[in-house]
Amino acid sequence: MRVVLAEDLFLLRDGLVRMLEAYDFEVLAAVETGPELTKAFAELEPDVAVVDVRLPPSHTDEGLQCALAARRDRPGLPVLVLSQHVEQLYARELLADGNGGIGYLLKDRVFDADQFIDAVRRVAAGGTAMDPQVIQQLLSRRAQDKPIGQLTPREREVMELMAQGRSNAAIASQLVVTERAVSKHTSNIFGKLGLPVSDDDNRRVLAVIAYLDRGQQ
Amino acid sequence: MNGKKMLAEAGRTTGRGLVLAVTALAGSITLFVLSVLSITFVLLGIGFFSTPYVLTAVRAHANRRRLLAATWSDVRIPVPYRPMPADLRTGVTGHVERTTLMLKDPATWRDLTWLLVDMTVGATVALISVGLFIYPLDGLVLAAGLWKVFEDNPFWYGFVPVDSQLTGLLAAALGAAIAAVGLRYGGDIQRGHFLLAKSLLAPNQDQELAQRVAHLTETRHDAVDSSAAELRRIERDLHDGAQARLVAMGMDLGTIEALIEKNPAKAKELIANARQSSAEALTELRDLVRGIHPPVLAERGLGDAVKALALRLPVETDVQVDLRGRADAPVESAAYFAVSEILTNAIKHSNADRIWIDMIHSDSMLRVAIGDNGEGGAKIGSGTGLSGLERRLGTFDGILAVSSPEGGPTMVTVEIPCELS
DSSP, X not given: OEEEEEOSXXXXXXXXXXXXXXXXXXXXXXEOSHHHHHHHHHHOOOSEEEEESSBTTTTBSHHHHHHXXXXXXXXXXXXXXXXXSOOHHHHHHHHTTOOSOEEEEEGGGGGSHHHHHHHHHHHHTTOEEEOHHHHHHHHHHHTTSHHHHTSXXXXXXXXXXXXXTOOHHHHHHHHTSOHHXXXXXXXXXXXHHTOOOOSOHHHHHHHHHHHHHTTOO | OOHHHHHHHHHHHHHHHHHHHHXXXXXXXXXXXXXXXXXXXXXXXXXXXXXXXXXXXXXXXXXXXXXXXXXXXXXXXOOOOXXXXXXXXXXXXXXXXXXXXXXXXXXXXXXXXXXXXXXXXIXXXXXXXXXXXXXXXXXXXXXXXXXXXXXXXXXXXXXXXXXXXXXXXXXHHHHHHHHHHHHHHHHHHHHHHHHHHXXXXXXXXXXXXXXXXXXXXXXHHHHHHHHHHHHHHHHHHHHHTHHHHHHHHHHXXXXXXXXXXXXXXXXXXXXXXXXXXXXXXXXXXXXXXXXXXXXXXXXXXXXXXXXXXXXXXXXXXXXXXXXXSOOOHHHHHHHHHHHHHHXXXXXXXXXXXXXXXXXXXXXXXXXXXXXEOSOOOOOOOTTSHHHHHHHHHHTTTOEEEEEOOTTXXXXXXXXXXXXXX
């Protein structure tokens, strides 16, 4: 799988390149700045990009803007955005086009190589990887809402993992239950929230996130 | 202008002129005499007891005129008085102290000069504006028949010798002309009265500079204090938080090194510990950074930073932003933390379930209004968070206004002068 990487801190960039190569990714380019990233998007055909939000030269949200622009040119281009902090505001902008292939994670998540690589693969395959913090923020806002209050603690747990973009199999192994149990929970959740059931994993994730994000501008 | 409007205008100008004339004559003369007496008696000692009261009354009298000037003629006269120190003593020494302070304030002497001018020139100008409407009435009465009285001995109405119906009518015409002048210029004449007051009551350049210096000294003091407190807080947070976690991590790594061959299972456990410590250190650093300078503020500016902040609140919050460009970083940061503090207050105390934030920049002024539908009762006072905020905004010449009646709703407004780029 071919990756473009944009990260301005040398240590982290180097570490990420080594980690990705260790998991058999082909790193097409590991760039440092926004303009270089734009060039890499234009010239190379990556299967997935891993991008830091804050990049030189402006040290503002250049990486995020580059990623959004690249996805406007190539809808659905898989991008995993990394940041020192996660904001619902940015998550919303990344999800706004409704196409899959979006990830938004705290940089801390690279500590767990297996999970991080799993997230990169998921995004590359058109799925979603939302940071647990984003989902928790969304949930805490809606915790008082009736339909969410009706969920059992287990169902809430499943919903959190689902909203992060995990597959049923991944949820099952994390919670140490069977996949059948997880799919029973998910259909309960969709029933209680009044969401249409979908077999498509990614559509399911987006539906849950959209539900949680509803009613907030 | 139709007749009704003209009559209303004439009535208003006459009324205002009368009020000005009466206060200028009765008020200013009384207060001037009292002030002179009281200040003279200071030499005998008795004056120490009366002077603060008399001078306070003078200031109130002048302030009333300032208010009328602003509401009637849109003439704004700033207040030049030096603030009284908060720790004045009571009793005799307090009276002496107060009298001395007031007499040392140049504004006091300018006030007294104004009283003198007000009771003479000021009153005359006010009376002219009244006369322009009263005198025409006389002309009307002459035309209506009063001229008969003067058939043998002409009555001079202006330059018209009235002794017949014809000259009576001429007098009425002259009166109408004077009234027309009054309608056209009555307001300006009263404006002239206020401008005269302004020339004496407004602070002169020296006083303005002195006030500015006093304000800057105070706000600089506040700024130094609050940044020192901020640094202490950051130091403590780092010392107790991230630093301690890194020490723990280092210790774990040292033990792991020693154990890795003898007891791999234990080493693995400690590796998990070390990773946990590093994650916690990162979380703490992230929170600390958010408290120093929120990342979204650096990346996107004030509008989006407040939007991101609103999304973290447990209460439904609407944010409207109309900012074309970005303010200087210190102003952005001050505005952001002001909003953040006001929101924290609202969440903690108001019991609101809706909050509105409206941000706009116009006329070189950044205005942020934050409203909620909670219980109200918030006020700026000693010891409340809002007065600390007011002081911090003072460094930027910013203003904080709070409207929060018991029972709500609350509306807090922050204004900071700044330019966007």
